[in-house]
Amino acid sequence: MKIKMNQRKSGVILSYISQMIHILSGLIYTPIMLRLLGQSEYGLYQLVYSTVSYLSLLSFGFTASYMRFYSRAKASKDEGEVGRLNGMFITIFMIMAIVCLFCGMVMVANIESIFAEGLTANEYSIAKILMTLMVVNLALTFPNSVFDAFSSAHERFFFQKLLVVLQNLMNPFLALPLLLLGYGSVAMVSVTTFLTVAKLTTNIWFSIKKLQVKVVFNGFHFHLLKEMWVFTFFIFLNQIIDQINWNVGKFLLGRLSGTAAVAIFGLGTQINSMYLQLSTSISNVFVPRVNQIVATTNDNRELTKLFAKVGRIQFIVLSLVLSGFIFFGKEFMIFWGGEGYGNSYYVVLLLIIPVTVPLIQNLGVEIQRAKNMHKARSMAYLFMAAINIFISIPLINTLGSVGAAVGTCFSLVAGNIVFMNWYYQAKIGIDIVYFWKEIAKFVPGFILPIVTGIAFNYLFEMNSLLEIAGLVLIYAMVFGASMYLFSMNEEERQIVKGPLRRIIKKRDGRR
Template sequence: MKFLSSKNRNTGIILSYTNTFLNLVCGLFLSSFLLKQLGDTNYGVYQTMASFANYLVLLEFGTGTVMTRNLLACRNKNEDKSVIDKNVSTIWSIATFLSIVIGIVSIGFYFSIETIYQNSLTPEQILDGKNIFIFITIFLLSSFLSQTLNGIPLAHENYTYTSLISIFKILLRTSLLVVLLFNFKYVIIIAIVDASINAGIAVFGYIYCKLKYKVSINFRNFDKLILKASLPMCIALFLQTIVNQANNTVGKFVLGVMTSPEDVTLYSVGLYIFSIFSSLTTIPVSMYMPQISKDVLEGKEGKELTNTLIQPCRLIVLVGGSVLFGFIAAGKPFIKLIYGEEYLLAWLIAIILMAPMFINMSNAVIINVLDIKNKRLTRSLIMMVSTIFNIVLTIFLIKNFGLIGASIATGLSTILQIILLNIYYYKRMNIKVLYLFCKTYKGILLYQIIGAIIGCFVCTVIKNSILAFLTSGIIYVIIAFSGFLILGKNQQEKATLSNLLNKLFKKNNDSRGED
């Protein structure tokens, strides 16, 4: 199999970040728009039902990732079409079976809503919540099937399909919600729009994969041996899904049961900022998978393998650090401008969630090494330990500290996860984690911290929110990026920047010559 060239990988990264940026802009606009159109209470009911329904995602078993992994293995071994069709059909059969299970479990969830939320929601809110839950379930089922199908183009290293579909979805969703909610101020419209769009995307994805990649999706091609070989990866991803969903929703879920819809809404704002950070730091992980796979297959290990991980880790720190420390510098006026001063606590909630995750994501490309060496299950078990700790601590801290307690619990569980994972990476995977952290942060982190401190100080001095946001943001950018560009670049980054500038100057000179 031919591995992705650096140029194709960079194109994939750029397109993914374009999609993420669009999602950020539309998401920030929509979150503010929905709050103003629907109010704290109604939007809080929607968020409460969404966090409750999201536990159904635990049953997905990572079929999209398994699909990609299996098809990549087939392509690498030059297997014939019949073997590929068996793999596709087997994974699709698993996804279909799990969809039926999710549908059955959702019925039980539906009838338990009144019992679970009787102390925090009014009878009218519970009725609305049940109707919302139905459409959220349809949304989750169609998303699950779409993600399974997305594994097919990804296995063929087509990084444009999922990004383009996502861009289309963002634009269509934003347009429909704005038009409909201006005329009909019903919170259920959000769930109906999401369910309709995702169902359409699932149907399109099925047709696209059959026509584009000529795959046969047929239950008769189900293969027990493929199922058996896929189970370890499925179990590992199932455990990881439990971890991710629990960490992302336990705060909202427990707050919804123990407090009020208004508290859930406020916490959701901080959680949304965190989700943006998480999305931006995750992109390079999958994009570098082919290159890391090649390095591992060539027999690199220890410090030699660790050196190959430095550049993608530095990219994650550049991106993730810019979001975290930029938000520390200019986040307060940003929250005031977008959501209002009453949501200012979301600034602190987001920082408590992002700071430990920044450290965790700094070496997240090691996940690719685990996948190649079939060690993902161990990581998932370690993450499970930290998640159980998070759930117990969340319940305790919310009783004593409310909203802040929920974010502190998640932050502390992430720190526990960081410690356990890096001990495993060092002891069992022979990855020089301390060396990797030092090389990753060198020339980047110091200037980001300085920029955040100065920007935050300036932000407290200036009272006008717009002026404070612009001034503190500009100060952060100048300090963090000038420090990196002038003093922090390593040799590879200097060469990359030099080549980029040479190409730009050459293109500029060529266009002048044509004139």
């Protein structure tokens, strides 16, 4: 038990380290990569990547079902059953990999039809190479995901997260020298594919030699496939929705506006992806608590208080980043991305402002799943994602990359904010009025940061990244102090005081 607890703690720590490395490497490596590639080739890379990523839907959400069925087979204490389950999952995902390769090669052969007149002859030549490599890389991720699931099932989180950390570290270090030598986006994808092969090889070795995973390729219980499909269907719908919301804009821009517009939109979505990562680490800690409440008392008042408590903590973190980006983001995007990426600022705002609401409410997703009431959310999001496609086309024709962001913004507001807040109140039993009253208590804490942000924009020209970084640091200190003094409750203040007390005690102990 102690070993498993240590594995969980190590896994959590490495997960945070991995996120930090991913964000920092993006902030440091991306501007170098943008200047070495140029806007056109970066846009081409983003366009091909967003198109190939739709093939990931071939997993149909089955990866998420392994843990459920493994736990059930393990509980029966039948090692043969566990082996057959492992064999069936490996077989299924190998078939998926083969189908992915076949579909990908069809896409490569018909690449001119996919992108219509959006690319030049030279861009089509590079796009074919990129697409071929990306398809191979994606096909390898299917069996890779099964061996990742084996590590999770055996609670070997340290090994699993260590691989992710190494992958995030090695990617820019291996790609950058090749970019400097002039190999372009092909080198980037080649490095990614090489690392995927290395990860798959390591995963297979670890599963066989260290975990001694039993695999049996006969005697499958095919009736399990139907049960798995029922379990994963709405997870599959969510995957479709994510693909539409975050990638369809790039595809439509590629067909209608060209690679430069894709590059501007793609850089904005990269910042958005970093923003999305900030919220999940906090809410994930409370998932067991949600399931415990639903399983024992199903007390909606208790769930509402927990929902608001977590939402307030997430709001503090996200509102700091959001407000800081509003005040300093435009100059940052120009210095970070380059002169041609000024419109990426508006793309980012149109994405992160509406997505902030579902992010501070993402514990509600776990409440829905615990109550088995998550189907309506998936169907509503699917409908709004389809609307996103239809309204984005005319908007792209008039506003380019910003138009694609407006379409996604509309989808997020209508589905993730309006519908979901009604659904929480009317169907789930969460007191959403109480939630927003709790969030509204932060208003006094915003007065000083807003005044500071406006003053900084009026007084300083922000002529370098170093100057922007200094102003952001001061702004963050003002924001934190103002929230602590005027908006945080006593429990939130204790969260801040706890680490400070430990630091002071350690310092005093050394004297």
